[in-house]
Amino acid sequence: QVQLVESGGGLVEAGGSLRLSCASSGSIFRINAMGWYRQAPGKQRELVATVTSGGNTNTADSVKGRFTISRDNAKRTVYLQMNSLKPEDTAVYYCNADVTYISGGYIYTDDYWGQGTQVTVSS
Numbered sequence: 001q002v003q004l005v006e007s008g009g010g011l012v013e014a015g016g017s018l019r020l021s022c023a024s025s026g027s028i029f030r031i032n033a034m035g036w037y038r039q040a041p042g043k044q045r046e047l048v049a050t051v052t053s054g055g056n057t058n059t060a061d062s063v064k065g066r067f068t069i070s071r072d073n074a075k076r077t078v079y080l081q082m083n084s085l086k087p088e089d090t091a092v093y094y095c096n097a098d099v100t101y102i103s104g105g106y107i108y109t110d111d112y113w114g115q116g117t118q119v120t121v122s123s
Helices: none
Strands: 002-007 010-013 020-027 029-040 047-053 058-059 065-073 077-082 092-105 106-113 117-121
Touching: 002 092, 002 106, 020 029, 020 092, 020 117, 029 065, 047 065, 047 077, 058 065, 058 106, 077 092
Parallel strands: 010 117
Antiparallel strands: 002 020, 020 077, 029 047, 029 092, 047 058, 065 077, 092 106, 092 117
16 A cells, blocks of 8 residues: 655745645555646646656646756655745645555556645735
């Protein structure tokens, strides 16, 4: 069983900053890509940023230059530094991880999601 737990969300004024963290735990053999997604009310979940195990990143155009994704492989944690926040960044932010684990002598790879953390940016 693999768990992802997000933290760091909250209420911030426009122009402010927040740092999200997502810690993974469980019977993990290897964590492959990790990422952050968000879902605003009435909208579909969208990609914010991803980072591979080797550190290569991909960032949505809407947040490029303001948000930075990073990961600490030793801590099995992914971060999202969010600067210059705008009201349109308001959403529930979800952590995602592609995880390889061993169970019953077999190797599996599955996709896991955190429970989400609310980010609200006031104007």
